[in-house]
Amino acid sequence: MSTARFDELIHAPTRLSLVSLLAATEWAEFRYLREQLGLSDSALSKQLATLEQAGYVEVRKSFVGKRPRTSVQLSRDGRRAFDGHVAALQQIVAQAGASVLP
Incomplete structure (x- = not known):
């Protein structure tokens, strides 16, 4: 299990969506992400x-014929940061649920 750590860089909505997509794939093409x-x-x-x-x-940048192709992968550090961020968010949600009065 990852150490819970809120990550300001990942938390920005667009980057959080981007990193979430990358977490579910090995490599993703630029066009797909866009x-x-x-x-x-x-x-x-x-x-x-x-x-x-x-x-x-x-x-990773390459060419298919004469067309450039850019692919992106979450690094190990990125995976750790994302997992830690998700764990931190889960803790926040769990604490909020525990403090709700009946």
Whole structure:
């Protein structure tokens, strides 16, 4: 089980959605991520750059014929950070449920 740790970088709504998608896949293509999240190319690129700088994702660029193809994978550090963030959110929800009066 992961150590619960709230992660401000991941918690931003767009990045949380992005990391959640990546957590469910081995590698995801840029186009797939863009379509699933409803982001522009530039907005997705910015979010990926932020996550890459933090060491949370690995970006692989290749070509299929003459067309560039970008694929993204959650790194080990990214997986640990995501799992810890989810654990922290679960603790918050559990505490809120425990404090509800009948």
